[in-house]
Amino acid sequence: MKKMWSGRFLASASNLLDEFNASIMYDRKLYIEDIEGSLAHAQMLTHQKILTKEELTQITDGLAQVKSEIESGEFVWSIHDEDLHMGIEKRLTAIIGDAGKKLHTARSRNDQVAVDFRRWVLKRNLDIIESLKLLMSEILVVANEHTQTLIPGMTHLQHAQPTNFGFHLCAYLSMFKRDIERLQDSYKRCNVSPLGCAALAGTPHKIDRDMTAKLLGFDSVSVNCLDTVSDRDFALEILFNISTMMMHISRLSEELVMWSSYEFSFIELSDEYSTGSSIMPQKKNPDVPELLRGKTGRVYGSLMGLLTVMKGLPLAYNKDTQEDKEGVFDSVETALISLEILKEAIKTMEVKSHNMQSACSVGHLAATDLADYLVEKCGIPFREAHFITGRAVAKAEELGIDLSDIEFKYLKEIDARIDEDVLEYLVLKNSMNARTSAGGTSTVRTKEQLEFFRKFLKDNKQ
Ligand code: ARG
DSSP states (O other): OOOTTGGGOSSOOOHHHHHHHOOHHHHGGGHHHHHHHHHHHHHHHHHTTSSOHHHHHHHHHHHHHHHHHHHHTOSOOOGGGOSHHHHHHHHHHHHHTHHHHHTTTTOOHHHHHHHHHHHHHHHHHHHHHHHHHHHHHHHHHHHHHTSSOEEEEEETTEEEEEEEHHHHHHHHHHHHHHHHHHHHHHHHHHOEEOTTOTTTTOOSSOOOHHHHHHHTTOSEEOSOHHHHHHOOHHHHHHHHHHHHHHHHHHHHHHHHHHHHSTTTOSEEOOGGGOBOOSSOTTOOBOHHHHHHHHHHHHHHHHHHHHHHHHTTOOSSOOGGGGGGHHHHHHHHHHHHHHHHHHHHHHHHOEEOHHHHHHHTTSSOTTHHHHHHHHHHHHOOOHHHHHHHHHHHHHHHHHHTSOGGGOOHHHHHHHOTTOOTTHHHHHSHHHHHHHOOSTTOOSHHHHHHHHHHHHHHHHHTOO
16 A cells, blocks of 8 residues: 655555554544644644645645544544554545645644644543542542541551541542642643644744644643654653552552451442452452552553653654553543542442441550650650550550550559549540641541642632
8 A cells, every 4th residue: 555655665565564563543542633733733834824725724624524534433544544643634635635735734743643642641631630629529528527537547557546537538638639739730841832843853834833832722832843752751741640649549449448348347338339259149349449459550550661662762753652652541541430430439438437436446546645644744754654655555455455444543553643634635536636736637637637628629620
């Protein structure tokens, strides 16, 4: 088959080459961006008197027909056309004739693909932000109901101090807020137009890059053509941003898996978002959070893949760069479905507050409070207070009880400076509510944090 670039070739390409070289089977996803990019380019060429008004009308109508053929499934995608850029241009020329052949004036596939892919990534960046906001709203609803629900706060997966479940969820809200901000920041940096960079060095045609940038919604035009046609930072940024977001999702997922176990029984995922076992009839498995945890791996893989593709590439465009798309497509799809299903799983799960609270009655969660009491009320240096508290914990262990249930007489025996008001400090709810320092777990502080996230979502309404 005759290629668009076949002028200097004597023999035609082998089928094997066509199959190996083609990106059309996946880059066709960019057809809207490609057509919009061509329309903007043609408008600018007309404005600059490089194309006539009649030619612009033909191109505009022709591209509208191509678009409808693609959307109705009539359009023939062929690996012999190599990529969507050539496939669309070939069909356009078949429909409108010579005007179609003029469209590529002052343009190269190198800037064309950079425009299409960048715009696709920028749009998906906004979609991911919107999904993150919906997830945050759902977490906020649950967190708001549980600002008094005690849950053991852990370090090293060991009971540490009593917190409340709302506060625990606020930790995830903090992560997802940062994910949104990272995407917003990346959007601003990447919203720069590559169009008009042509192959690598610009063009002698009198083009207007500001005009096409504006038509396509870019904030500005790129500064250096050589960099622009080979720059894939925008793709790396979204992969990194999705990777970080999936890392956060995987951490929450891990907790959902643990909390669903009999050993924890802190939550129960709804039947709608749980699965059964093919052999064990009693099973209800948390496949959703497990898969979310697992899918994080493929996203990291795409990030590492593209970093490796880009490593050591000489300027400017190299065909290696064609390997930039599939990992990004897959990661974006993974991100969007992950956010959606996580939101639904959280919305429909049952929170077993009672079990969370009873889990607090083991592990001596109030130990730090006893030490704090000794410091605050008895003027004992913290190190010494730590030691005395350790002895109180040992006593509780010996009695087979939790420190929060110890009788006053035992504490008095350990240190005569302790008064009866110590018992107030050992009540778990009081312990949680005592942590009133900024960002702390007390119900008052947790409510402040929820208000902060509510305001963030309000300020970031689309
Ligand atoms: N299909 C190519 C890609 O995705 C488009 C750019 C091709 N440019 C070239 N000079 N061969 O990267």
